[in-house]
Amino acid sequence: MDLLPYFEALEASGPGVVIKESLWLFPVIECVHLLALALLGGAVLITDLRLLNLGLKDQPPVDLERRLHPWLLLALASLVLTGVPMFLSEAVKCFYSPPFWYKMGLLAVAILFTLTLRRRLVAAGSRPGALLSIGLWFGVAFAGRWIAFY
Amino acid sequence: MFAFFQWLEATGGSLALRESILAYPIVESTHVLSLCLFFGLIGLMDLRLLGWALPNVPVTQFTSRIQPIGVVGFAVMVISGLLLFYSGPIRAYTNIFFRVKMILIALAGLNALLFHATIFKSVGDWESATLPPPRARLAGALSLLFWSGVVVCGRMQAYKWFD
Numbered sequence: 001m002d003l004l005p006y007f008e009a010l011e012a013s014g015p016g017v018v019i020k021e022s023l024w025l026f027p028v029i030e031c032v033h034l035l036a037l038a039l040l041g042g043a044v045l046i047t048d049l050r051l052l053n054l055g056l057k058d059q060p061p062v063d064l065e066r067r068l069h070p071w072l073l074l075a076l077a078s079l080v081l082t083g084v085p086m087f088l089s090e091a092v093k094c095f096y097s098p099p100f101w102y103k104m105g106l107l108a109v110a111i112l113f114t115l116t117l118r119r120r121l122v123a124a125g126s127r128p129g130a131l132l133s134i135g136l137w138f139g140v141a142f143a144g145r146w147i148a149f150y
Numbered sequence: 151m152f153a154f155f156q157w158l159e160a161t162g163g164s165l166a167l168r169e170s171i172l173a174y175p176i177v178e179s180t181h182v183l184s185l186c187l188f189f190g191l192i193g194l195m196d197l198r199l200l201g202w203a204l205p206n207v208p209v210t211q212f213t214s215r216i217q218p219i220g221v222v223g224f225a226v227m228v229i230s231g232l233l234l235f236y237s238g239p240i241r242a243y244t245n246i247f248f249r250v251k252m253i254l255i256a257l258a259g260l261n262a263l264l265f266h267a268t269i270f271k272s273v274g275d276w277e278s279a280t281l282p283p284p285r286a287r288l289a290g291a292l293s294l295l296f297w298s299g300v301v302v303c304g305r306m307q308a309y310k311w312f313d
Contacts, residue, residue, distance in 0.1 A: 027309050031302045034185065038301065041186020042194040046204075046216070055215050059207055067204050071194075138183065145182050149175045 007091040016088035026089060029082045036078035037141060043072040044114075044137055047122060051130035065122045072114070099146035106143060110136035155239035167237040174237060181230035187223030189297050191216050199290030201281035208277040209286070213270075245310070251303035258296035265289035 010016060019025045047065045049055040056064060087094055094100040113136060121129030158164060167173055195212040197203035235242050242248045269285040276282055282290075 027306055031305050034182070034301055034305055035298055038185050038189040038193055040190070042190030045186065045190055046194060049219065055219060056207060056211055057215065058211060059204075063206075064204070067206070068194075071197075071203060141183055141186065142179055145179045146175065 004092075004095055007095040010088055011091040013088060015085055016091065019085055019089035026086065029085055033079060033082040033086065036075045036082065039071060040075035040079060040137065041141075043068045043075055044133060048130035048133050051122065051125060051127055061122050061125060065119060076111070076114075094147065097147050097150055099143045099150055103140055103143035103147065106136060106139045110140050152240075152243065155243050158236065158239045164236050164239070167233065177230050177233045177237075181227060181234060184223045184226035184230065185301065188220050188227055189223075189301065191220040191223065192297065193294060195220070196290040196293045199282055199286050199293075201279075201287065205280040209282060210273055210277045213273075242307070245307050247303040247307040251300055251307065254296050254299045254303060258293060258300065261289060261292045261296060265293075 011020075019029070046055060047061060047068055050057065050059065050061045050064055113133065118129065118133060121133075167177070194203055195216055198205070198207065198209060198212050265286070269283060269289070276286070281287075
């Protein structure tokens with residue numbers, strides 16, 4: 001199945017064109033995307049570091065995960081809401097960018113993992129679970145940055 | 151200073167980094183990703199000072215156990231940031247966003263120093279308070295503001311709007 005026509009249609013869509021033709025819209029959206037990335041990093045890391053016996057050692061991991069979950073969701077929602085418009089403005093470039101496809105694959109796994117398995121692994125005090133969580137989100141962010149290079 | 155940066159930009163290492171296919175993107179990605187380690191953790195500490203995140207965790211647990219990890223992230227940012235600067239000193243030096251970014255980093259550092267020199271001295275009295283005293287909340291809010299500004303200026307530096 002050839003997906004390119006769909007990507008071309010997305011780039012030609014209203015929001016895609018508006019962002020592409022604006023001098024400042026893309027950079028501004030990008031800044032919010034980066035700030036949300038930092039928040040996601042903090043919200044994910046505090047629980048995962050705790051499982052690795054680093055950071056807030058006096059707090060139960062389950063409690064940290066539960067209390068940070070709203071912040072993680074806020075960060076994730078902000079990342080998606082800013083990521084989609086950026087994608088629309090350069091959908092065809094993304095189509096030809098290997099890091100974009102790696103990022104989307106990893107992102108799907110990272111979201112599924114975080115919303116399903118993670119809570120159980122935190123409850124079990126799983127160190128491999130913490131490493132997997134950090135690894136998945138690191139991969140998403142790293143691949144994301146490389147969309148600009150390749 | 152300009153002459154020194156001109157000399158720096160002409161050195162072999164600067165040129166090699168600037169034109170490298172892999173090294174530059176790797177340094178750049180490291181710089182961006184250490185943002186999660188640094189601002190992610192310090193930002194949550196700021197949110198704790200505001201009484202918004204993890205209000206049940208004593209502030210001192212953040213300053214003694216989260217802050218040092220954040221400092222590691224900061225070190226990675228400074229080292230990768232210096233390398234990025236080294237790869238194009240003139241471009242950075244003449245960029246308005248770079249200059250504002252440096253000022254904001256100084257302000258963020260000053261805010262942290264003043265926080266530790268003032269209200270933090272009595273932290274024993276309020277470390278477990280769900281809502282810390284106004285002076286501590288102000289420090290948290292200013293930290294979030296300054297560091298967010300640093301991130302924004304850092305990103306905008308790539309767009310040469312006013313050069």
